[in-house]
Structures are given as structure tokens and as C-alpha cells.
Amino acid sequence: MPSKIPDGGQRGWIIPIGGAEEKENDPAILRRFVKLCGGLDADIVVIPTASRLRDTGERYEKLFRELGAGRAEQMDFDTRRDAEEDGRLERLAQATGIFLTGGNQLRITTLLGGTPIAKLIRARNAAGVHVAGTSAGAAVLSEHMIAFGEEGSSPRAGSVRLAPGLGLTNRFIIDQHFRQRDRFGRLSTALAFNPFAIGIGLDEDTAAFIGPDNELEVVGSGAVTVIDANGLQFSSMDQVEERQPVCLLGLTVHVLVAGATFNLHTRRASAGGLSPQKE
Template sequence: MPSPNIEGQQRGYVIPIGGAEEKIDNPEILTRFVELAGGADAVICVIPTASQLDDTGERYEKLFQELGAGKTISLPIRERSDAQNNEYVEQLLTCTAVFITGGNQLRLSTILGGTPIAKTIRQINAKGVHVAGTSAGAAIVSQHMITGGSTGIVPTEDGVNLAPGMGLINTVVVDQHFNQRNRLSRLLSAVSYNPFLVGIGLDEDTAAFIDENNEFTVVGSGAITIVDPADIEYSSMADARRGDALTLLNLKVHILASGSRYNISTRQAFA
């Protein structure tokens, strides 16, 4: 389920970023994130768990401070025992925004899954705290998380690997580095399993700023590919053998550049 709705409160933004977001010349995405977090009054908690580089958290701390954030805290969660740390939970409860870095999304799910840290992130998002994630951090915001799969255009029966994500939003499946790594086939494979899902393919340096009404605006230098299978007329997935190419009839695809919008609930796109 998505972050639970709390009467009288608006859910915070959920902001998946396609990875390789611009950090120096025109950091449009990160600047907007800092502004949403409160600017000079922002308290941003960085979760560098997906990365195996020791300085990832420190680099984002410095970056957000340079962009005008009032305070940035990196939580060094490297093992499941760290995700049980009450001090880290208390720090999350004071923040106005959370940023989950890139790396390996299975590190995120296996280290954070079911822990007080993951539960707290969901709870504070429901109370209005914004949660952004880049690359692996983008993949885990959805309930169904892509962990690997084929490259190319044509979907196949075994074209994608899925694992449970954090579930901040449960009606989409997110892929990142989308155009740069030619990942259309695995997103098509993912939505073919169940047309309930909307596929969101994020190019690098591109983000979906998803508001409390499940409508998002595209921000960044690339595009977002939307795969909407709601009106699909036929899928060969159930009869396909391992490795077979799939037949999918009447899929809807949108390509949305900066400034375009999409409503996930109504499945409407706006230029």
C-alpha cells in the first residue's frame, strides 16, 4: 500500500529521479528539491545505503548545503542493525525531506526492508515530508521494484526481475537511466504482468515530482516515458515460454519532456 493517508494532512511529494542528476552547471532538480524542503529552513536526511562508496552521504550533505538547505544530515546505514538505530529514527522525525542516493537497489531493500527506518520514512511521507530518490533510490519508491532485466525494445517473458520496494506509491513501476541504457523492454515486461501498473521510465537528469494528488510534473533535461497498459486488448504473457517475445496489443505510450504533467490516478497526460 502507498504511504497511509492521514486525515487533514497532505502526503509529501514523492520524487523519483532517473540518476546522474546535474549537480554543478544547472542543478534544476536538486534546487527544486531543496526549495520544497524549505530552503534555509530545510532539514534534509540523506540515506546513502545503496552506495558502497564511503563519501556518498558527505558529498550530498555538502551539495545540499551549497544549494541553500539549512541543515543536512547523512545517516550512515550500512547494515540492518544500523536501520534499527533509534537515534537515526529520531533524526528522521525532525527532517523536512529525505533523499535516497543511488547505488544497488537490492542493498536498499535487503538492508532497509521491514525496519524502523523504512517504516518511519513511510510515516513521515504521509505527514507531509518529501521523499526523493535517485537511480536505485528512485526504483525503491514504488511497491514493485525493478532490480534487473533485458535491454532493448521488445519485451520477453523473462525480461524483468522484480522485488518488493518501499511502497510510497503503489500504482506505478519505476525504471531509471531509461533512454541511456535502453530499458524499454524491461518496463514493457513489467507492466505486462499486471496492467494495474503504470510504467514510468526516467531518463538521466530527469525527475517526476509526484504530488499528494498523484499528479506529477516533469523536471530536468531529459524525458519521462509513460507506458499505460490500462486498455490493453491482448497479452501473450500467460502462454509465453521462457525467453519468448511478447505480443501486446493496444498499449498507450507517452513521452513527456520538462514541464509536461501526468495524472497517475486518471492516467491523463498534459503538455
């Protein structure tokens, strides 16, 4: 469950990124994250635990510093015991921003799930600290996470497996590399189980910056596909077999590009800065 927001405070931003975000020429997403975290006053902790590559954490440390962050340090976890260690907890409690890298989302949840570190990430976010994640790091942000799934098919009963995520919010379910890996079917399937959540499909190099007011704004070169099952007339998920396609009637879909917004509370989409339609 998401942590309670302290009276008079406001939640920090939650920033799922679709993976493969631009790092060299015009790193709009990472730059905005650094700015949000305080720029020169930023203190960003990078958690590279999802990744099995040695240099993932260092790479982001360097990137964030180049983008003007006052401080950026990685904090890796090899065992669940690491996630109870006082030194790490104290260090994380100072951060103004937390960044989860890509890799395998189940490495994050199996190592951190249920530990004091996971609890602290939720609590710090509720207290105003911004939490971003890319690819696997994006998937884990919400309460319900896509752990595995098939790509490139219509919604099918067995095409997606959910698992509990870090649980900063339960308002949405994230899917990343969205169009690059054709995940419309699996994200729709994830919603078909219980349509209360909103599906957020993030293209690569595209982020949803979700403010304390639950207004989502798109940054990056691709699109964010919002699947809103609130008006769902019918789902056959309760009666289909493993390999059968699922019947889903009445999904609302918005394809948002940079500058466009979606309010997770009112479920209203807006084109943002794009000039309003004339006809």
C-alpha cells in the same frame, strides 16, 4: 503497502530521478527538491546506503547545503540492526526531506526492508515529508520494484525480475537511466505481469515530481516516458516461455519533457507550459 495519510493532511511529494542529475551548472532537480523541503528551513536526510562509494553521502550533504538547505546530513546503514536504532529513528523523524542516493537498489531493500526505518519513511511521506531518490534510490520508491533486467530487447518473459520496494505508493513502477540503457522492453514486461500500474521511464538528469494530488511534473533535461497499460487489449505473459517475446496490444505511451504533466489518477497527459498545438 503505502501508509495511510492522516485525516486533513496530505502526502509529501515523491520524486524519482533517472540518475546522473546535473550537480554543477544548473542543478534544476536538486534545487527544486531543496526549495520543496523548505529552503533555509529544510532538514534533509541523505541515505547513501545503495552506494558503495565512501563519499556519496558527503557529496550530497554538501550539494544540498550549497543549494540553500538549512540542514543536510547523511544517515548510512551497514546492518539491519542500524535500522532499528532509536537515535537514527528520532533523527529521521525530524527531517523535512529524505533523499536516497544511487547504487544498488537491493542494498536498500535488503538492509532496510521490513525495518522500523522503512516503516518510518513511508509514515513520514504520508504525513507530508518529501522523499526523493536517484537511480537505485528512485527504483525503490514504489511497492513493485525492478530488481534486475535485461536491456535493449523487445519485451521478453524473462527479461525482468520484480521485487518489493519501499512501497511509498503502488501506482507506478519506475525504471531509471531509461533511454540511456534502453529499458522500454523491460519496463513493458514489468507491466505485462499485471497492468494495473503505470510505467515511468526516467531519462538521466530527469525527474518526475509527483505531488500529493498524484500529478506528475517533469523537471530536467531529458524525457519521462509514461507507459500506460490501462487500455491493454491483450498480454500473452501467461502463456510465453522464458525467452519468448511477449505480445502486448494497446499500450499508451507519452513522452513528456520538462514542464509536461501526467495525472496518475486520471491518466491524462498534458504538455504543460508548451504552447498548445495549433492544427
